[in-house]
Amino acid sequence: MKYPLLGSSIKLGEVEVKNRIVFAAHLTNYAEEQMPSDRHVAYYRARARGGAGLIITEEHSTHPTDWPYEKLIAGFRNEVIEGYRKITDAVHEFNCKIFAQINHNGGQGSGRYSGREVWGPSPTIDPLFKEVAHEVDEAEIDEIIEGYIKVATNVAAGGFDGVELQCSHSSIVRAFLSSATNHRSDSYGGSLEARCHLLIRIIEGVRGAIGPELALGVRLCGDELIEGGITIDETVEVASIVEDTKMVDYINTSIGVATYSLYAIEASMAVPPSYSLFIPNAIRQRVSIPVVGVGRFKDPLQCEKALANGDCDLIGVVRGQIADPDFARKALYLENSDSIRTCLSCNQECVGRMGVNRWLGCIENRSAGREFLIERGSSNQIRSLKKFDRRTNTKGKVAIAGGGPAGLAATIALASQGYLVAPFEASDELGGAVTTAAKGPSRAEFYDLIRNLTRELSEVNISYNLGTTVDRALLEELSPDILVVATGSQKKKPYFVTNYSDPFAQIAPSTDELRIFDSYEGFMGLKFVNEGDRVVVFDEVGFHDATSNALFALERGAKVTYVTPALSPASGISLTLDLEWWRIKMAKGGAEIVKNTIITGIEGKTISTVNHITGAQSQITADYLILSTARLPECHLSDVAEALSIASLRIGDSLSPRRAHAAIIEGSDVVREVEKRLWKER
């Protein structure tokens, strides 16, 4: 076995877990009317089938005052048990263990769904929800504990193998543990022991409810990253107090506060891997029960190293298994870890969708969250599979123009369905805009999207025709049944720009001309930027292309001014938890941020702007101007095809300039569309 430690079994109390790979707790927004759904069943089943040793489900709420987001599972209602059963049965089929995380979010919520006040140890205000908590009294503390017991009982009845108490980033228990939010002077506040009082009572209650057979774990926050909050030394003490109860079988870990420093919990690629390993490491030196380490584990080698190093006993791999449900199977049982579709830590479709109350998905994995459709045979792909008669082998010839994510995904989908494919990429490398995007500072992991797709391409034995531009002559020669246009987007000149500069031309720095580049060509154009040059980034869109350009220039010593018409900068990277890191780097580099401002004209090196709220006009002198403005689809090949009476289909940015996930969706679902077109043709 390539990863012997990762593949070895471990006992958590009485529960034997077959390997060290844990699918740790995470919200999915799959609940329907606060109940577990078929979507959950299929989702967890896929990860169990994929070889995970232990699954810890998303949190189950313990009390009606706890309803921070709409699709929270109301574990305190008896009706949940039926759904629990379905989930645990599905998972147990694959010799995978499953625990339920149970929780009360306390003040980290709002009363909008529950119609209730939120509860907390002291009347403090949550930084995100901004509601002042009701300071719970003794009777209410009893009610909280009863809630935990009730849910633990439901969980046991629902067939779970264990319970995890969420006491870390979003929890009333953490609020009691932390001096920042616990200002009580009764037996639940003050000394560390007193702040642990609630936790201990919950542990006792829950253990009583689940009996000795089920495992009980506690998830602790290693550092709240807030002023006066919990730090690692205290957490180690808490872990030790928890162990002393002799009722707890393992400790899970995390970092940060979900309503304040979420960017640390579900860290994006801007944060180095293993950033939070210091937490399990410190705890493990103190306690003898197993400790779980979590945070940006992307490949089995990294997991094995952490185990070998003694940092932790189990590894939480969350996004890694969202992106590839077969992570564990490939690493441990198929011994084919190279074929793992590694998570990008882009947060775009997993975390990013949680923040807006949508079901969890994945930029790379079209099936994430749609497993239930596939099981039912009603997903797009399956639908087409069934409709199409595979034996007749009359599937068409499909030409694919463009080797970005859309083209790659389409080629893979079509080839694996038995189509004859002829894929073309005009440049010498695959990846399109993704390749450019990955050149941004701290954005290199985004290129894994292309690496993974390229590998899948080789698995279907297809190679791209690189350096080949699709044109009329080529189309005539190929005469495909259908052309898939995946040629991406093109820049559009805003009215205030007469001409873009040539990004390939090396211009001496003495030039009087303002060099203007589209953000997609910015890294190229900024190659020659000198220390002290003045760079303006104008951002209408609010996403990584603009922010990466700003950092790129900043790293080269330029004086950067970021200008946006929006009320707040780069809103698009806030959901992906990149905003904080970007802002910190921008602030460190002395970049200026100008809001509510549009460009009205350019004269030599002078950019005229107006604040569209106040009407105040001003001018900025710059050497470079980088524009992130609305782009246009690049789709002229559709017209060429039409002239030749060849059916065509636009996908990804060439349909409408958006983000990579849309390219993957449309590429993966291309088979059905191709069929539709061919059908129409005939």
Added chain:
Amino acid sequence: MEDKSRAVEKVMVEISSQRLSLANRSYFGPIVTNMNRRDNYSKAYFDFCRKVLASKRVAIFVFEGAAISLDEFSYEYQPLLTDAIPSIKRELPRLKGEFRATKFLLSLVHRGPQGSSALSQSALPGPSPYLDVTSGEICAEMSISEIEDLIKHYATAAQFALEVGFDGIEIAAGQHSLIRSFLSPLTNQRSDRYGDDRGLLLRSLIREISKSTAGGIVGLRQSIDELAPWGGFGPEQAAMDLIALEQELPGTVSYVLCERGSIYSTADTEADYSAGSLYNSGAMDTFATRVAESLGDDRPLLVDSGGIYTDADLAKLFATDRDVDLIDLTRPIIADPHFLDAIYRPRRCIACNQGCMVGDQRNFPISCAVNASISPDIEAPKRFKERIPTASSRPFAADGPKIAVVGGGVAGMVAALSLARNRHRVTLFEEGPHLGGQLRRYCSTHPNYRLTDLLEDLVTEVALAEIEVELSARVDSYSEVDSFDDVVIATGSNYRPRSGPPIVDIGASRGTAKGQLDSMHVFGSSIKQLIDEGSNFIFYDIVGDEASRAVVKRLIALGAQFTYICPDPVAFSQLSLSNGLVEGNTTLIRSGAELLFEARVTAVEERSCVVEEIYSQHQRVIDFDYFIESNRYFANDQIFRGGRGLLIGDCLAPRSIRSALAEGSRIVEANGPSKEIKLVGAQR
């Protein structure tokens, strides 16, 4: 003699035009409730309909919009017509039977570029590719065949709507719509016939629809002013579009609901109080005059929408001689379903949008700040149910348990009312000389001028109910209310200064003492003196809610010199849902106040504070004369903590009028018929 009739009586006149006969001029619009599901109009939604239709007088009631096709999926609980048909068939006939005076219409929706691809998982269709500020997405230019499909979908949808029993349909071509994006020169840059003639889509669509809706009502919700400072269309152009439609297809459109707004003015369709009353009337007049000039009497009926909250607003509306036929009364009816009754219990809409605007991804079910009964029934908290004894089931007799309500603020008054209605014997204790609590302290100068209405309405209701009110009666311990069967505590919240500089007693120490200032004092009159002296204020706003905006607006109105500090990237983040965020920020930015976003106050000294910029961790010292903070109100529950008595409103946790009112209403579960308080006659 004083004219005691209500302006609403002018609404209650029959309409019979060539195109439409209606019981009266009232109109209830298609409001997003989040009560439905993609595949059905829910039982809860039909209950909501029944609640708002309680007067049985609403003339036009438009159902929450249905998506006309699969690719329209703008919000999670937006019904898809084809899937929702069975649920309509099941319930609509009964509803129609119960409310015979009402015409029921279905709004047919495609938001196009203003939708959400996160839900549809496909590119948003639009006339031309442009970056939409609402969705943040660039749409895909529709091909001719896709446009033809859209027209077909609309026609089929209209046909379905009539088949399942609706009296007609309303076409969504207003602020948030694909059709508007075709009508607008801002977003339609096509070079084919749908671009050369931007009204072509609308006309083609109505032509097709009218084929399948013979005898049915065809309403059009039209944006009559895009409110885009550059390039968009205004009321003149909107009128031309309608006239062209009439000339080509005379008589097909029964009514036009006029709203304003486009992608650049998202907060203008259902503006809150800050837009004032009758905020659409300017555009409406231009539009209506044009239409009437050109079409004469044979024109679609015109519905005025926006900023009509109360009888007084109606009076204002009728004071001018305007070409207005129907009146959109959605919000006033939500706030008070008996609004259209000649005799009614007043609970006037306060134009706050805090409960009825739920159109974002959080999917809050609709509620109303002043009318808690409109929300779907939420289970009362355990302690409420366990504690409040049930009254005898003998109807209309106040022989139930004796309850003391301590505190005559919003929560206390509403609790007393709902207890009294459920046959409890209630005594309401208020320490001050008047009822009204905190609301009374700020409402007269609060920028939401409607809050005085709320206070008046509540005080009137209490006066008319069988509630024993004890004013200037402070209750300091349970022993004082020992004789009661139970006690409800609604003592509100108190300002508690942070440690550091002194708290200023504004009445006593004019111009001498400086330090921390209770945010409530901003609404008093003594503050003027401090401002006239040229004092410097700091407003440190962690909360960013309605109250914060009120403080800011009041400071601006008084011409105060102040610095606004907040940890968020924008001010008033809590107002994104109620359409107050952009308005509030714009006002704040234009005021010229110094603004420090993404900053924290780390220390407050006698006359200065240390402010840290969150990202750079750069610190600076800012001087002040008066330091105001938004989250210094704490529950006033010290005396009653952990004892007998139920805490409600701010003394449970300081929040808003909405929650105080909701908690007060839910204090007792109604069992049996509630005891109606005397209805207020037509005296306003």
